[in-house]
Amino acid sequence: xxxxxxxxxxxxxxxxxxxxxxxxxxxxxxxxxxxxxxxxxxxxxxxxxxxxxxxxxxxxxxxxxxxxxxxxxxxxxxxxxxxxxxxxxxxxxxxxxxxxxxxxxxxxxxxx
Amino acid sequence: xxxxxxxxxxxxxxxxxxxxxxxxxxxxxxxxxxxxxxxxxxxxxxxxxxxxxxxxxxxxxxxxxxxxxxxxxxxxxxxxxxxxxxxxxxxxxxxxxxxxxxxxxxxxxxxxxx
Numbered sequence: 526x527x528x529x530x531x532x533x534x535x536x537x538x539x540x541x542x543x544x545x546x547x548x549x550x551x552x553x554x555x556x557x558x559x560x561x562x563x564x565x566x567x568x569x570x571x572x573x574x575x576x577x578x579x580x581x582x583x584x585x586x587x588x589x590x591x592x593x594x595x596x597x598x599x600x601x602x603x604x605x606x607x608x609x610x611x612x613x614x615x616x617x618x619x620x621x622x623x624x625x626x627x628x629x630x631x632x633x634x635x636x637x
Numbered sequence: 638x639x640x641x642x643x644x645x646x647x648x649x650x651x652x653x654x655x656x657x658x659x660x661x662x663x664x665x666x667x668x669x670x671x672x673x674x675x676x677x678x679x680x681x682x683x684x685x686x687x688x689x690x691x692x693x694x695x696x697x698x699x700x701x702x703x704x705x706x707x708x709x710x711x712x713x714x715x716x717x718x719x720x721x722x723x724x725x726x727x728x729x730x731x732x733x734x735x736x737x738x739x740x741x742x743x744x745x746x747x748x749x750x751x
């Protein structure tokens with residue numbers, strides 16, 4: 526079993542829809558949770574970063590962490606065609622290594 | 638965050654040859670990492686580049702195949718040695734900025750081995 530599980534998609538939604546992207550994990554030691562967006566042929570871009578449980582909002586993006594369920598989510602409101610990309614969740618323990626464990630990525634397509 | 642550049646951005650190489658990839662950051666960082674992203678896959682950590690000492694390699698990656706240097710706080714190189722078509726991937730460097738808690742990625746180097 527992988528430490529981090531993520532549905533690869535693809536997920537296809539119409540423009541303006543609310544998108545929900547999710548990851549589950551097995552290691553209860555994870556304390557830092559990230560979402561990266563990766564456009565085709567580009568490096569991953571950090572979208573959201575959350576420490577421990579709770580919600581964090583930034584514009585159209587909301588990240589949620591439920592440590593009791595070992596489940597994290599990224600919500601995108603009013604989705605746009607420019608949001609079409611692969612979304613990678615990543616997480617790490619609270620230690621000095623800063624090592625990230627990545628999900629496999631979910632490919633999102635927002636149709637005009 | 639940090640501005641990260643990688644050279645080359647892409648290359649096509651013959652099997653048996655070696656390629657050195659450079660990663661340059663515009664500010665001092667505490668940690669630098671090298672990742673591989675095979676076609677259609679997620680990111681796999683190759684090693685942590687340590688300043689002035691040998692890199693720390695992850696399971697499945699060895700120094701003879703992927704020698705890494707980090708002579709100062711803002712620059713690192715990854716060499717892919719004795720390449721085979723299975724080495725065709727995107728190679729990414731990432732950094733943790735001073736005082737930061739997460740990693741920022743460079744644009745990647747797209748390597749094709751024929």
